[in-house]
Each structure stands twice: as C-alpha cells, then as structure tokens.
Amino acid sequence: HQRWLTPRISDLRPAVQLSAVLGSAFVYPVQTLSEMAAGAELYYRSNSHTCLSGCWHVFLAVCAQLWPERAFDFDLLTLTKTLVQHDLMVKYTADCHEDIFKIQSASTCVFHNHQLETHGKHEGTHFILKNDAALYPENILIMGDSYAYDVGFSELFAAYFKEVHVIWGQMLDAAYIQQHAINTVVAETAERFLIRAPMPDRFD
Secondary structure (H helix, E strand, C coil): CHHHCCHHHHCCCHHHHHHHHHHHHCCCCHHHHHHHCCCCCCECCCCCCECHHHHHHHHHHHHHHHCCCCCCCHHHCCEEEEEECCHHHHCCCCCCCEEEEEECCCCEEEEECCHHHHHCCCCCCEEEEECCCCCEEEEEEEEECHHHHCCCHHHHHHHHEEEEEEEECCCCCHHHHHHCCCCEEEECCCHHHCCCCCCHHHCC
16 A cells, blocks of 8 residues: 555554564565566456466465475466456446456365355355365365455365365354364455554654
8 A cells, every 4th residue: 555655654554563463373475476576467457356376376375384394286276268357447348358367176166155146245255165186185264355255365275175165254253163173264354454553653
C-alpha cells in the first residue's frame, strides 16, 4: 500500500508487526514475490489476485517453513489453459478476456456447500478436496479468503497432500480440526484485512 512505501512506515505494516509476534509460524512472502517479479508473471493482468505462478512461489514459501526437508516438483502438476473474464475488468468492459493457466487437479471434491449459489456470498464457502495418490499424507485445513479460494493456492496443496479442507473465513473451529484429524492449519489473509495499530507519534 502507498502509505507503507517509506522506510519509517514500512516497519509498521500490519504483517511486519504480526511477524514479530508469531516468529517462524508466520510466512510473509512479499520479499519472495518482489524477487520473482522480474522473471515471472505473479498476478493476473485483469485481476488483483496472484496467478498460478504467483501462487506457486507463495506455496513454496509456506511449505519451506512447515516442511523444510520436503521437495515439491512443479513437473508433477498437470496444467490447462483457459480463457476467463475476471470480475474486476467486467465492471469496465464486457469485452475483456485473459488466457490463464490452471491446475488440472488429481484431487476429487468430496464436499462443497455452494455458499455463493445458495446465499449469494463467498464468505463461509467450504469444500474438501481428496487426493488418494498424493505424495504426502497430511490433512490440511486452509482458512482464508479469495486469495486461497480459486486462484490456485488450494489446488496446489491438493496436488501434493492427501486431503485439503478449505473454509472462506478466519474463525478456527477446534472441534472441526479434531473431527477431521487435521494435521496442519494454514491461515491466509490479505494484509489489508489486518487491523493496523496506530502510529505512536499520533498520541501524547
């Protein structure tokens, strides 16, 4: 964000403050994405979300923190190319399409509550992906927002892990985690949704 560009303000970014508290449990991939920007397309051209290559670098950053000894081979993924109309550009023109790469997932969706279709909103969307041929046996729970939903982030986990539960929201449910034998919880959020502490020099 523009207000975080100066050195003094950048140290107060919500995620930087949170990282100081959570330590190794927190992954903040801004530097990784900045370093990759020169050689890779990280975001869609007509949408503010990370595209598949951007999701891949974030996925690797998360996995390196959780399982530093494991390897994740991009060649194991099967990709497809499709033409889409992103929701942001449609607000300006109906004649705007973009070629994107998506994962042709080896996983199967065994549950989906179809929140958008039944309630008209994404929040509360809940689906489960199972991959019996996955390389790693963990059951993963992803609590997130649109950046985890349908841009490739969840599908990447489903390509390498046996079971992936995705819930659009931030409220952890201990009973759900126990019921489904969740091994790892990944909580994702856009930084703009974090509460920013006031600057100290604004107060006497």
